[in-house]
Amino acid sequence: MVFHQLTNPAAKGGATINVLxxxxxxxxxxxxxxxxxxxxxxxxxxxxxxxxxxxxxRECVACGFSEARPGDAAAVGEVATRVSRGAARRVETAAQAIRFIETEEKPD
Incomplete structure (x- = not known):
């Protein structure tokens, strides 16, 4: 088994791929x-x-941009959106039966 390291000449910074x-x-x-x-x-x-x-x-193979990702992504928490609710606003509502009432008679 032979190990080769290939370089992409089109990529700035020389992106490499390892091949066996x-x-x-x-x-x-x-x-x-x-x-x-x-x-x-x-x-x-x-x-x-x-x-x-x-x-x-993460790295861009086109321009060579490189950035380390945050170490503790789990500590960030949920991103606030317009449909997000705080724990205090979460209320469990009990199911209730409803009754439909017709106000007009329908012609046959």
Whole structure:
């Protein structure tokens, strides 16, 4: 088994991919993943952001932008939206039976 490291010459900063070769077959070592629909904050290129699974950092393969992701994402909590309610406003309402009353007679 032979280990090769390939460099993408089109990418600024030389994005690399690691490849294992065994008897003429290539097996990509998946250490980076593209994020579908992500837009680079520097160059605004879409679908060019990759996340390094080992360091958990994101990088743009078009312009070389790199940023470390926050360490404790679970501590951030829920993002406030117009439909979010605080715990004090969450009220469980008991179900009630309703009755429909017709006020006019319908013609046949």
């Amino acid at each position: 070769k065994k008897t003429g077959q290539s097996f990509a070592v998946n250490k980076r993943r593209f994020i579908a629909g992500a837009v680079c904050p520097r160059c605004a290129a879409m679908d060019k952001i990759v996340v390094d699974l080992e360091s958990d950092a």
